[in-house]
Amino acid sequence: MAETLAPAFTGADVPDMAALRTCVHCGICLPVCPTYRVLGEEMDSPRGRLYLIRAAAEGRIGLTPSLTRHLDLCLGCRACETACPSGVPFGSLLETARGQVERQGRSTTPRLLGRLIFALFPRPDRLGAALGALGLYQRSGLQRLVRAAGVLRVAPRLAAMEALLPVVPRRADVPVLTPARGTRRGRVALLTGCVQRHLYPDVNRATARLLSLAGWDVVAPPAQGCCGGLDLHAGRLDELRLRARALTAALPDDVDWVVTNAAGCGSAMREYAHWLPGDAGVARLAGRVRDVSQLLVDAELPLGRLGATVTYHDACHLVHGQKVRNEPRALLARIPGLRLVELADSELCCGSAGIYNLLEPAMAERLLAMKIERIVQTGARIVVAGNPGCLLQIAKGVRERGLDLEVLHPVQVLARALDQGRSFGEQDLGR
């Protein structure tokens, strides 16, 4: 370890030294960090990771495999950001550092898998085709064959991907326009999302239904592409910028809000302006992004009775990325008959973290086990989370353990309460 290397970060998008220097090494972020909770070691804590990024920026170390490893193991959950009293912007520091690692070709991510994921996920069309094939794979009995053959045992990351996927629903899109019901409050655009659209079409439909009941015209342009969230979290900043511009062009400009129901997307979109300074269109979009719960929380909704014990898991990119903590809870608590019980460590990441559970299955599994254990302790029959990644991950844990637990998005629970209410069912919306 030589003392005076050149700074390890070069070119554009280097980690911001002023931001790195706001870390006073107090350690308040340690206990909220999932990897620190599991490993109990400084290198895999926020404080340790910042120390390493700073050491690289100062030329004390290079972009060594060891540094890269500790960055790779970070979930990007940003729990440390919420905890930090000094305001260290951990998320953007991590993303720029990762970008440098990626650009300098030092990534430890298995290349083929990484390439496959980035070829599929951010491309709703390709993902749709792939998932169509997967639905066939599951329904045809081939899945049983493959599992029985033990192919997956020798390829843990492939196994992680295979185990994650729920039964793929048949395609069902949300209408391009769902008009407001009752008193009209305005007009919103709905981001339909890559994963949400294909794996949880129900969530999009329930979102549109609830928003329209709340008085919003809901526009959902069919060709809207990906928000770039996965690119951002992997440090692929140029790709993020391309997608941000494309999405801005694809979404209508004459709306009051841009609504997301996938925490990861909403969080990424709110940060567009940081990554594309000076682009007014992108900044306008970023400033109008709201999670669906924020638009529903003060709306009159004809919710019927739903006698169930429910617990709520805080999706990292809602609670830490967008500071949305109370709205989903308040909405759920409004449902007559519903008992909402707090989940211990509800802000601890479930291990999903975008595509993290595919790249780092071992750590993701340990976090999932912690999450499931705490969910079971609540005695709830329904666990709710506002992000498709969390839904996939927790549902996988539930499925593998044979637990009698439903895993739902808040809007799905609300939609059920609507069905119980005196109001119109979904069919009334004239799909």
Place this chain on the structure above:
Amino acid sequence: MALTRDVIDALRKILEPDALVTSPEGRMVYECDMHTLYKGAPDVVALPRTTEQVQAIVRVCREHRVPIVPRGSGTGLIGGAMAPRGGVMVGLNRMTAILDVDLPNRCATVQPGLINLWLTRAVAERGYFFAPDPSSQMVSSIGGNVSTNAGGPHCLKYGITTNHVLGLQMVTGAGDLVWLGGKTPERPGYDLTGAAVGSEGTFGLVTAVIVRLLHAPEAVKTVLAPFATIDDASETVSAIIAAGIIPAALEMLDQVMIQAIEDGVGAGYPREAAAVLLIELDGPRAEVEAQGERCAAIAREHRALDVRVARDEAERALLWKGRKEAAGAVGRIAPAYLLQDAVVPRSKLPEIMRRLQEIAARHRVVMANVFHAGDGNLHPLICYDDRDPDELRRATEANEELLSACIALGGSVTGEHGVGLDKAKKLTLQYADADLNFMYRLRRVFDPDHLMNPDKMLPSHPACGEGFRPARPVLPPGAWI
């Protein structure tokens, strides 16, 4: 001192494969605690899970004469959890279990790495709490609290860590596994628990702690009183104590600190105040009500701008969050700071506050103040830019002057943070040679080979050549692997 292959191999045999940190990057992140001015990376970091492993580590180190540095959460402010002479750092962060909760006897046995607040969380539902509440309690470990004999806002009423430790299990520097003290408070023999609490890892490695648990008080009242001058606030403190009231906590924060906290945490302290007092009363409801009224009246008599009582637990928690995260929030004003922990007799508070302002102004440094006013324990944070050598020099000078001012008023160099590397040399200001030598001989009883946390806690001893050496030379990669 580079470790030989033998040491590494012996440690590998003791520990799980992922429990020995040898990479330069891994060792680097352990080179300092919250006192980032002192850096010294260990040669390896061991992360044991069991007492047996801890004992085996000490035995290997003893056999090879390798220094041992214990570390908890690394939140110390005195350069305690860093390795000025390299050696083996023992990170206790994987030993976090609550081994036993014994409510009939009002105590719990915990492993040293357990985070302070987690113990209270585990027993709160049953109406109990662990009283020592250093501001770092959301992250600092009980082992670390024990080793520094940590205080906290509530030690005004409840006492410091040593008052809440009934017993300790420790692997001494000689490699013996011993119990000091135990569940029953009255025991024959020497009070070695008392000697070991606050020994900063110079006696050995603590592997379990029996701590007292207290019944949560019936009522708690938290009052925030802003003032237009620091003098008014200091005099209010003296008047409250003079009235015979012992609040659970009595904290003061000055304007620079208020700004940092409001920027960082948004605790709801009025930004225009020159100082605020955070007064907390707890106990039986009727008594708390009466004392609350009395404190409010005293504050108003001393020209408080306002007296605000926290309406509910959420508001109370927020007021405290601001106070507890103060040291972190200062990162908003400056990238680095020197933090003092000096104590003055309570009655000298107004006087020392005036002196501090004057010293800061003369050395042209920004100073933020937060302190346990009730027991005269000051925490001035002297800000500096770590890239500006001149500013560091001025900050250091101001720091020294300030310490001398406290001692001159009959105070102490440290209240609750411990001594560490930072204040070891300062002990000569407070103790005679005979006193120091005696402490030194006590240390030798536990640690005959002088391997435990060298250079910390006591100043250099002429007889054995112990003393602070700055950073040791950095090793070339692969020197010992």
